[in-house]
Amino acid sequence: MPNYASTSMEREVAKPSADGTLVRVSSVGIIVLAVVGIFLYLGGWFSPHKLTPARLVDGFEEVNGIHPGFRRNHGKGVSVSGFFESNGQGARLSKAVVFTAGRVPVIGRFSLGSGQPYVADAPDTARGLGLLFQLPDGEEWRTAMVNLPVFVVTGPQGFYDLMMASRPEPATGKPDPAKMAAFFGSHPETVQAFTVIKSHPVSSGFDNSTFNSLNAFRFVDANGNSTPVRWSLAPLQPFEPSAAADADQRDKNYLFDALIANMHQHPLQWRLLITVGQPGDPTDNATIPWPEGREQVDAGTLTLDHIESDDSGLAREINFDPLVLPAGIAPSDDPLLSARSAVYSQSFTRRAGETKEPGAVTPSEVQK
Amino acid sequence: MTTQRQFPASMRFLHWLMAALVLTMLGIGVAMVASLGDYHSLVSIHRPLGILILLLVVIRFVNRLLSNVPPLPPEFPPKERYVAAASEVMLYTLLFVIPLVGWAMLSAARYPIVLFGSIHLFPILPRNLVLYAFLRRTHTALAYLLFFAFVAHFGAVLFHTWVMRDGLFDRMAPWRVSGR
Numbered sequence: 062m063p064n065y066a067s068t069s070m071e072r073e074v075a076k077p078s079a080d081g082t083l084v085r086v087s088s089v090g091i092i093v094l095a096v097v098g099i100f101l102y103l104g105g106w107f108s109p110h111k112l113t114p115a116r117l118v119d120g121f122e123e124v125n126g127i128h129p130g131f132r133r134n135h136g137k138g139v140s141v142s143g144f145f146e147s148n149g150q151g152a153r154l155s156k157a158v159v160f161t162a163g164r165v166p167v168i169g170r171f172s173l174g175s176g177q178p179y180v181a182d183a184p185d186t187a188r189g190l191g192l193l194f195q196l197p198d199g200e201e202w203r204t205a206m207v208n209l210p211v212f213v214v215t216g217p218q219g220f221y222d223l224m225m226a227s228r229p230e231p232a233t234g235k236p237d238p239a240k241m242a243a244f245f246g247s248h249p250e251t252v253q254a255f256t257v258i259k260s261h262p263v264s265s266g267f268d269n270s271t272f273n274s275l276n277a278f279r280f281v282d283a284n285g286n287s288t289p290v291r292w293s294l295a296p297l298q299p300f301e302p303s304a305a306a307d308a309d310q311r312d313k314n315y316l317f318d319a320l321i322a323n324m325h326q327h328p329l330q331w332r333l334l335i336t337v338g339q340p341g342d343p344t345d346n347a348t349i350p351w352p353e354g355r356e357q358v359d360a361g362t363l364t365l366d367h368i369e370s371d372d373s374g375l376a377r378e379i380n381f382d383p384l385v386l387p388a389g390i391a392p393s394d395d396p397l398l399s400a401r402s403a404v405y406s407q408s409f410t411r412r413a414g415e416t417k418e419p420g421a422v423t424p425s426e427v428q429k
Numbered sequence: 430m431t432t433q434r435q436f437p438a439s440m441r442f443l444h445w446l447m448a449a450l451v452l453t454m455l456g457i458g459v460a461m462v463a464s465l466g467d468y469h470s471l472v473s474i475h476r477p478l479g480i481l482i483l484l485l486v487v488i489r490f491v492n493r494l495l496s497n498v499p500p501l502p503p504e505f506p507p508k509e510r511y512v513a514a515a516s517e518v519m520l521y522t523l524l525f526v527i528p529l530v531g532w533a534m535l536s537a538a539r540y541p542i543v544l545f546g547s548i549h550l551f552p553i554l555p556r557n558l559v560l561y562a563f564l565r566r567t568h569t570a571l572a573y574l575l576f577f578a579f580v581a582h583f584g585a586v587l588f589h590t591w592v593m594r595d596g597l598f599d600r601m602a603p604w605r606v607s608g609r
Contacts, residue, residue: 085591093584100576103456105463113463158547199549201541217465378539378556384469385540388547396466403468413538414562 112218114407117400120221121408124228125176130417133408135189136178137421139317140374141169143328143365145194151335151360154288155280157389158196160360168193169365170376171267171320174207179421182316184263184303190272190294191381192363203385205401206272206294210261212347213254217400223251254348265301267320268329276383276401277344277393280335289338289393291351294331294363298323317422321368328366335360344393370427371420380409433499434607435600440496443489445603447482451524454478455576462569476531477544483528490521502595516582523575529553530571534564 105111121133128136144164151160159165173180174187187207194202214220226244227236245252264270273293280288312318323329335358338344342351371377384392384402392398435441454475461471501510535542536552538561543549554560589597599606 082592086588089584089587089591092587093580096583097580100455100459103463104459111463112465114465114468115463117465198547199541199551200547378558380538380540382540392469399467399469400465402472403465406468409538410562410565413558413565 114403129415131178135172138172140376147361155389205381297330370424479528486524537561
């Protein structure tokens with residue numbers, strides 16, 4: 062005789078009271094609701110004011126408007142490619158294949174640090190260089206660098222608050238001084254960072270800019286030893302200070318046009334310098350420079366010899382997520398890194414589903 | 430003649446192992462998209478765990494085909510039998526398709542699909558931003574569907590076990606339930 066029949070008959074005998082059933086039905090309901098509640102809690106439904114990747118990118122769209130198909134930050138740019146020739150010096154710090162002597166192809170993108178893809182080029186706007194090193198067997202190293210010596214905030218909340226405080230007022234076209242003062246008052250690290258930034262003269266163009274990793278990372282060698290590092294790309298093109306011309310005398314795309322002209326003349330080169338951190342050097346705070354005189358390892362030379370517009374170039378498909386790292390390079394404890402990865406991904410996903418409008422630097426401009 | 434009362438031990442083991450992994454995965458998934466500070470560490474677990482689930486669901490499916498399945502309690506009405514069978518098909522399908530869509534979307538987005546260290550998977554789709562955007566949305570939509578399917582499954586088993594007390598849970602109980 063099947064067991065189910067017998068057990069259900071036994072249960073018939075001890076028929077539950079109506080009250081008991083109600084209690085059990087309610088328990089089922091409560092447990093199910095609790096499970097749904099935990100899920101919603103984890104997804105942040107009960108904390109509508111907490112900063113999330115989506116809300117941070119909403120902030121960019123609020124300040125800059127929505128420009129379909131463009132990156133929500135660093136929207137104006139050009140695609141470049143070339144190669145990195147490693148001299149093998151970096152291998153003692155990191156087992157990453159990119160540091161064994163030899164050449165790997167590189168895709169890159171020069172950009173301006175603005176959420177407005179048609180913004181006019183200006184000397185003080187942060188210049189970005191995103192790079193993707195294509196290592197053998199499909200491994201990749203991506204890095205998104207800027208020409209600032211330090212970053213202006215320590216974390217995503219500071220970034221968001223600064224973006225909102227420095228948002229131009231509709232009446233004046235300038236940030237509200239009261240909001241800016243309030244932000245600086247509560248963020249002494251930002252004031253300090255701007256002092257460091259102002260002490261570094263801006264170069265005349267992309268080609269002679271130094272680009273910095275900003276965040277610290279960790280290099281891991283073949284024995285598993287971990288070293289805190291920052292890196293920068295030092296141009297082989299000689300430094301020239303930015304000319305102090307009036308804004309209305311400069312062409313809207315003067316920085317990009319100069320880069321295009323330079324690259325059509327000859328390949329542009331940078332040395333990859335690895336700065337080795339010492340115990341006590343902050344790895345979790347991108348606003349603080351490491352002390353002068355830290356050992357720098359010259360790991361090789363980046364050569365960029367091909368340029369294309371943002372509309373057609375290879376970089377268009379790439380999210381220069383700074384946490385796409387090969388074995389041998391690992392994130393530091395800097396909270397900005399995970400936040401950058403999350404926000405870049407959010408921006409990438411949004412633009413991927415949109416039809417891109419033509420960029421500011423057109424394909425024909427790049428052909429010249 | 431004895432009637433088989435429980436699923437075979439291999440099926441019960443895979444069921445509870447995957448239940449733990451899939452619940453963890455749903456929690457990680459919904460938390461990571463809302464997180465800035467923990468995003469990277471959660472994604473680093475999400476990817477290899479998703480591939481593990483894909484592997485396990487294939488093993489589980491083959492094991493399911495090769496195993497004897499205990500009958501539903503006889504008092505189950507035909508309509509509920511149909512719902513039970515359909516929800517099983519749906520759960521298996523989602524557990525297979527969601528990780529596959531995840532893998533496909535990373536391929537289309539041109540990301541290296543890192544599992545551990547330098548170990549990563551080959552792309553299963555050509556890179557294409559439009560495809561990525563579509564698959565990314567699909568991944569989320571199907572994951573919500575899986576969550577609701579899980580809640581329905583969980584709620585239905587609780588209801589049968591506590592309210593109807595028909596011994597349904599015994600079929601999949603992690604411990605051995607002997608037929609009396």
